[in-house]
């Protein structure tokens with residue numbers, strides 16, 4: 001049995017490693033409130049990674065109770081999957097609310113939730129980072145397909161392919177929004193900021 005688990009795990013890890021450069025991750029904490037709750041700080045993620053994990057923990061502030069749908073908003077749209085889990089560090093967890101199809105059901109005052117958002121950046125032209133569109137030019141390099149907005153970007157890539165390996169990229173401001181399913185009002189909004197390495201830590205310092 002142990003062997004099987006180990007095998008499955010190692011297959012998963014090698015698949016993951018093949019698909020992504022190891023991703024960046026961030027944690028945010030927030031308060032879920034009827035009148036619109038806030039994150040204690042924005043989540044900063046470094047642009048240029050092939051995948052991201054955002055761990056969001058939140059406490060339900062009385063008197064709020066209800067069902068909450070979670071959406072990652074921003075342009076261009078990112079593909080992502082949401083998972084609920086027991087918080088890694090949680091001294092006050094009383095129960096784990098049901099989570100299904102991006103909705104927490106029956107949140108009660110005092111509940112604490114932990115949510116994992118696994119985010120995949122969009123495919124881009126590796127030279128100018130423009131998000132992929134239907135009319136892009138396909139070019140195969142070392143058995144991998146890349147897409148370019150113009151002949152100019154394609155020839156730039158062909159001149160120095162080593163310089164432009166990353167064809168998944170995201171930059172800018174997104175929001176992880178928790179909507180009450182009855183009123184459609186936001187009960188928590190977590191700013192999620194993708195920025196280049198220097199900019200992310202710079203922006204982070206301004207928050208303090």
Ligand SMILES: [Zn+2]
Nearest residue numbers: 125128149153
């Ligand atoms: Zn381009």
